[in-house]
Amino acid sequence: MNSIDTSVDTDTDTHTASAPASGRSAPPLEGLSKVERAKAELCGLDLAPRLAELAAAGWESLDEATLTIRLKWLGIFFRPVTPGRFMVRLRLPNGVIRAEQLELLADAVDRCGEHGSADITTRQNLQLRGLLLEDMPPLLEGMERVGLTSRQSGHDNPRNITGNPLAGLDPEELIDTRPLVAAIQARLLADDGPRNLPRKFNVAVGGAPDSFVLHNDLAFLPAPHPQDPAAPLGFTVMVGGFFSAQRNELAVPLGLWLRADQLPDFTLALLRHYDIHGNRVQRNKSRLMYLVDGLGLVAYRDAVVAAYRELAGASSQAPLPHDGHHLVVRPPRDGLGLQVQKQAGLHWAGLHVPMGRLDAATMVELARLARTYGSGELRLTEAQNVLIVNVPTDRLAALEAEPLLERFRLEPGALQAEAVSCTGSRYCSFALIPTKRTAQAVIDELEKRLELPEAVRSHWTGCPNACGQPYMGQIGLMGAKARQDGQMVEAAKIFLGGRLDHDPQLAELHGKAVPLSELPDVLEGLLVEHFGARRRAAP
Structure with missing residues (x-):
């Protein structure tokens, strides 16, 4: 080669x-x-x-x-650590998937035998693992028949577009993000959409007071009209969020306000500008924030507005100036448990999926539960969990009694509930530790030792590329190496203090890398000191 x-x-x-x-x-x-x-x-x-x-x-x-x-x-990924076995990454805008779609994907995973699995990702998406190259043509054809695609889901493309996982159901939602996310995806995947960006690009649309999306290159947050308080809500524009091995930033206000119907064309215009002017020389300086820095925020904003006016037409309404004020003020809810929807008599059931890992049989069972107890629709969350939606009150008790809910609990432990993990060294050649297995073992041990007053969000990533978003965690953990008894061993760097509220803050490095064998003891002390944990009495 x-x-x-x-x-x-x-x-x-x-x-x-x-x-x-x-x-x-x-x-x-x-x-x-x-x-x-x-x-x-x-x-x-x-x-x-x-x-x-x-x-x-x-x-x-x-x-x-x-x-x-x-x-x-x-959407087809060669995995050097499993040569001959490929990954397929879907596009599931807003994290919505139907039972028959999940069943088709489960069949593909099942055909892989012991090699097959699926992961829920931090972009409300699914990745199928263990497939052969000859599996791809029939799988992609089958996906198209049921309304799924994996087009442009990897490398230098706009990735899966995320939105409020409770959109359309949420009693607290400000705007239903589903049609907006779908419209943006359709615009970007059209024939005149971007086919080759300088680097990957993440887009998200917030729709509720807890829609934290500032880790995206382009984020739209619900905001009042800057001139007419009685007008329908629109969106303030945030740009430049990303995590990498070199730099980590939250998106900053661009100073513009858009109507909901302007989002698709604005996104395309911004990406066309990025296509032309983004850095194609140094890949480690090619994300959008470097372009914003290079031009200066005001000049960048003027250039993007000009690109939008050219695309939408001179007669179209220009984006309005805006101070960046928005209505997202709280950390994201975990969405777990039995929750009341905005529709009378209906509920969603938020199931915790340990480390987001699924097998074929479980995927089939989730599809059955969604069809039997709900409307056949499921939602995936950025915390790698799954929601069964539109469950009538009279079916709740039967759903709670289903055997799968003994594993995928409605009310997991305080550390388990919001634990997020990248795939780790099992499938990724960059990862330095097996993140999912390590995270599960450490959390199981800590929940045996400790009682916590409330959930603590932890993010586990295998390497500095930060796919597991450690900087967003109240506790973040990053795969590393450390010396122990004269030998280099698998370890984790610990980050503390990530905050996802009205005054967001990225977690910061806390001390040296800790060998994995010492991690439960170190984290126990930090949870007691910083998060009000109490040690359980010895049995």
Whole structure:
């Protein structure tokens, strides 16, 4: 295979040619970085008609750029730690999935035998693991039949768009985010949408007082009209949030207010500007916040407004100036337990999925429960849990008695409830520790030792790339190495103080990396000192 560098922090070429956007001719290949050259030579979307042919030839026949970069435009991920076994990442806008869709995905996982599993992600999404390349053509065709897609779910593309997981059900919601998220996705995945961004791009729409979305590159938060208090709510625009091995930022106010119907075109216009002006030379400085910093906030805002007016038409209403005030003021609810919906006589059941990991049989069972007790619809949350929605009052007792709820509890422990984890070293070559297994074992041990007055949100990630969002946790843990008895061992760095309320704050590093064998003792002390935990009496 040809050698193509796809690591996280590469590329030092000095030429600044940008890759093609819709309607623009491709730049010359000379001077482009290796990753940008691979993308410019062939767009991954163009592989779709050839997928069956590629699968028949076998994954080992693929050049490295196709295997490790271009297939991600179709949502297909080669995993170096499980060669020959691939991951498929879905697009589930707003985290909504129907029972028949989940059953189709469960069948794909089941065909993988012991290799198959699925993970709920921190973007209200699903990743299927253990699939063979020859599984892909029939799976993608089946997904299309039931209204699912994995298009552009990886690499330098706009990722799954998130929204309030309780949208349409929530007695506290300000705006139903589902139609807005769907409209943005449709705009971005259209033929004239972005096909090759400088880096990945996260978009989110808040719809409730606890919709924390400031870790996204582009976030829309519900806000009153800046000039007419009686007008319908719109959105203030926040830009630049991201986590990486080099830098971590929360999104900042752009100083604009939009009507709900302006969100799709504004998102596309902003991404087209990013496509043209984002850094394609240094991948570790190519996220949106670097562009905002480089231009300055005012100049960046003016440029994006101009791009929007060009796209929407000169007669369209321009975004209004705004001070950034918004109506998101509380940390996110976990959504677990039996909760009353805004619709009279209906409830949602929030089930805790330990570390977000599912197997095929469990996926089938969740689909059955959703169809038997609710409306056949499920919601996925950024805390990697699942909600069964539209459950009538007279079915609650029977649902509570279902055997699956002994594992996927309605009321998990205070540490278990909001524990989030990346996939870890089992499937990721960057991860330094097995995060899901470690997190589960440590939390089980701590809940045996301690009583806590309220839930504590923990985020576990396997490496500095921060896919598990450790900076958002009240406690964050990051895979590392440490010396113990003269040997280098698996360890975790601890971060404390993440706050997701009206005055958000990222967690900060607390001390040195701790060997995993010592982690329960260290965390026990921190939970007692900082979170009011009490040690249980010895049995």
